[in-house]
Amino acid sequence: MIQEKSLQTMAIAFASGKGGTGKTSLSVNLAAYLSCSREVLLADLDVDEPDAALFLANAEKIQSDPQTVPIAQIDTNKCTKCGKCVSACNYNAIAVSPLYVKIFPELCKSCFRCRRHCPEDAISFREAPIGEISQYRDGNLTLYKGKLRTGDIHTKHLIHLVKSEIRKSDVALRIYDCPPGTTCPMVESVKGADYTVLVTEPTPFGLHDLMLAVEVVRSIDIPFGVVINKSDEYDGLIATRCAAEGIPVIARFPFSMEVFKKAGNGRLVYDVSGYAEHLDLMFQRIQEDLS
C-alpha cells in the first residue's frame, strides 16, 4: 500500500459570518508573528477580495499561475440537436432548438455529465480562466493568494484550487484567511481545517452573524473558538450568549485606536503594546483545545 507522506499539519481557519470583523488582521498578524520563530503558511482564501498580501510589505512574489475551469463546448458540426445533453444538465446550462444549440458558460459547473450523454461525441471541454494563484515569501512566511477575475462567479472553484495547491507544501502550520458569510465559499474554506477561529465584534450584527457561523462549524464538526475583536464595553452581548450556548470565547482583542490606525494603513500590528500577548494566549488556547 502506498503511504501518504506522514506530515503532521495543523490548519487554523479564521472565519466570521459578518465581514469586517478582523479576520484578515488577526490571521495575518498571527502568521507573521509566529513566523518569527518557525515556518508558517498563510492562505488567503477570500478570493473575491484578497487583502492579506497588503499587510506584507516585504513579501516577494515568487510565483503566479493563471487558473482555469473546464467549461463545456459543443461542436456544431457533429451536434444533431437531439437534446440529450439538455435533459442531462441539471444546471440548465444548455439550450437547444431545431435551429441552434447554445451553452451558457456561467451556468456550467464542470460536471461532465453532458459529455457522457452525448451520442455524437460533440461535446468537449475548454479551459476557461477564472483567476490566479500567487505565492509570496517573506522570511519564514509563505503566502498563497487566490484572486478571482472580476465578474467571474467561480469563487468556490478557485478556493478549492488554492487548497489543492497548499497540499503540496511541507509547512506544518497553516493559517487560512476565509471569506465572510456562512454559505458555500465559507464552508469550502473551513472544510478540512483542524480548528476554526470565529472572529466577531461586539455589535448586534456581529452577534447575529456569529451565531450563524457557529451553526455552520458545528454542522461540519470542526473544533472552534470565538475571538471578540474590537472588544469594548459592549462585550457582554457576545459573552453572555456564548456562555449560554456553551461556546468557548478563546481571546479578546481590545479596541485600540493605534491598532485601527496602523492596520488601516496596511501595517502589521503585533508590535503594538499588548497585541502579541493576546496572540500568544489565543494560539496557546488553540493548541490546548486540539491536544
Added chain:
Amino acid sequence: MRTVAFASGKGGAGKTSLSLSFFYFLREQSVFADCDVDAADAFLMIEKENLTREPFESGYKYGIDAGRCSACGACAPICAFDAISVRNDVYTIDQLSCEGCGACDDGCPDQAIARWNNRCGELMTSRSAFDTPLVYARLKPGEDNSGKLVHKVRQRAADEAIRTHKPLIIIDAPPGIGCPVIAALTGVNLLVVVIECTRFGFHDAQRLIGLAEQLRLNHIAILNKCGVHPELEQTIRNYLSEKNIPLAGVIPFRKAFSDALNKMQLIIQSEDASLTQNLTEIYQTIHRML
C-alpha cells in the same frame, strides 16, 4: 421604479448601516431589500412584523439508498466533486460537497441513487418599523446558488414596491464581488460604493468599481471611517476624480457609529447631531442622483 444599491467589496465598511439610514431618510417611498443572503442582519434593526416565510428550492441533491446499493463503487469516480466516499463498504454522498449534477445516477447499475429537490433557503417578507416592506432571505449553511436567491429577493421587493406603490427599492448588497454581488447589482439605477478609508477598503472598492464598470452601472461614492489616514484619503479622492466618480460625502470615524448600533438605533437617529446632519446632506445628494 428605481433601484439603488449599497455595496463596498470589503465587509464591515458600513453598507448595512448606511443603507438602513437611507431607508429611514426615504421611508415614505421605499422598499428595503437585504440581498446579503449569507448573513442578512438588517432585519434586526427594522423588522416590525414578519408576514411570510417561504422555502427556497434550487436544483437537486442526491443520496444513496443503502438498501439497493451493492457497493460496486461505480458512482465514486464519476463524481466530479469528490462527494462520494466509502467506509466499511458503505457508500455515502457528502451533502456539503454534492453539487446536484446527477452524474452518479448515470453510473449506478442498482438504481440506488435517490434525488430530491434541494430546499436551500428561505425568503422572508416583512413589515418594517416604518410600515413599508422589508424583504430578506437566508441561504442554508454551505449552500451555493446565492445568486438565484438574491434574484428572488429582488423580484419580491419589486412585487412589494408595486403592491404598496413605492417608487424606490434600496438594496443592501453582500460583501465581495462574486456571484451574489453580481446578482444584487445587475441593472440597478445607481450603485453607492461605500469606501472604508483604509488600504483594504480602498483596494476592495477598486475591485468593486471594476465590476460596476463591467456591468455599466452609474455609481457614486461615500468615504466612510475618515480622518485617520489623511494621505490615503487624498489618494482615494484623486482616484475618484480621475475616474469621474462623484463623491456624495465623507463620514469621519466615530465611536457614535457602533454605539448607535448597540443601542439598536440607526446611525441617522444618533444623538451626535453633526453625524445626522452630515448623513442628511449625503442622502440628499444621492437622492438627487436618482
